[in-house]
Amino acid sequence: MPSPPRRRIVGVSTKMYFSAARTKAYIAELLQHLSKSPKILDQIDIFVIPDHITLTSVIAQLEGSKVMTGAQDAFYEDSGAYTGEVSPCVLAEVGCRIVEVGHAERRRIFGEMDEDVAKKARSAARNGMIPLVCIGERTKGEVSIAVDECRTQVENVMAAVADDAEVILAYEPVWAIGAAEPAGAGYVVSVVKEIRALDCVQMREGVTRVLYGGSAGPGLFERLKEGVDGLFLGRFGHDPAQFYKTMQEIASAQ
Template sequence: MSSSPPPSPPRRRIVGVSTKMYFSAARTKHYIQELLQIISSSSPSSSDLLSQLDIFIIPDHITLASVASQLAGTSILTGAQDAFYEDSGAFTGEVSPAVLAEVGCRIVELGHAERRRLFHETDADAARKAAAAARNGMIPLVCIGERTRIDNTTTAAVEECRPQVEAVLAAVPSDADVILAYEPVWAIGAAEPAGADYVVAVTRQLRNLECVRQRQGATRILYGGSAGPGLFEKLKDGVDGLFLGRFAHDPAQFYRTILEVAAA
């Protein structure tokens, strides 16, 4: 007699932004200051909404430690744009996940389409790095997505994403929190995001994969790829939040989207 999968753990909504390599150190500092000022000036009702979701900011490696210091005492999570799969050793130029955790990093973004395209990273690389992040008490945020939109169905997209998901989840403990950022590669930087019905259909099927259903820890799914205001309301039946890019490089627009995700 087969056992039923364990009940899914509760999933908090989550929204965040990566600055990639767009900001100078001075701009990063000012961005955090301005965002914190906006949040501190928010109404009590808005503050209540903010307490109901997780917010993260992923700056460049150089400013990560200072951002973590700026965000100390807040609930906003500091993230890193990548990490190596070993904690220490003769790996010149790489970034230790142990050191990231030491300076206050809480989330590590891995497997982004740009890393895969420019640096030829594989599913196996993302899995090893995810294991390292989890081993050091951080949450792996793994980017997944199909390279091209083959047809009007979601079958091809799910099948291309399946090995990306399976590799990562096989590498991390079952009780570790994991975030999957679904970013169709063909939608990154596009004028319009992927259609809402398409995204919801894909993410629902990804959530129903056996490797996801059998996990003890929370597996949250974000949508990224030309994400902006008004989008989450259309996607909330399939995803737990948004992973924002250049749109959210304006603190006021980022805050606006945070409130939309919280209130939807």
């Protein structure tokens, strides 16, 4: 069976860097940039993942723009006595389109395991949203070592979500986060190609896209396009002009 077509995609997470006022101003400036090239949203998918507090206001600001809004996390049950958690059912109800799960920070700080991430991915997909699953190896080494470590993360997720559900994998070597030297482009492309070749990815009916979630800069996608479908930006994308420039680069890359 031929693989479903994959659109290029780029997005940003604001993590916990923005105030509510800054988030509102950021989205307004982003929309101004997009108004210069409205056709760009017909060429690629774009998403923004704000904090939970400003999520609904961002959804309202982006209404009618085709820019997707995501959440930075969600619980794995739809409802119940889970004080402080965020219901995926409510996220879907208010118009959230993507749910980020399994970020390295949550694995490190909150002790989330592959099984927790898989359950959260399943809850997002069950409620009609796209799970954006962060994956990556902790130990620096050969491509084969990275793939072996990522395989477990990916297989857990794919076993949990429906076969026809769309999934986005955001790959970033954990050892490269904050490191003086980022992972090389050749290394990233090689790992991503091996992840795509996993049976649990190849045999799926649903679309599986792979993003690179590491430090971004001008020209990065051009070096990675052979392997990835797009980029998941962090602080680099917190400048709306740089985010827009990255969109242009991804949309125009041959």
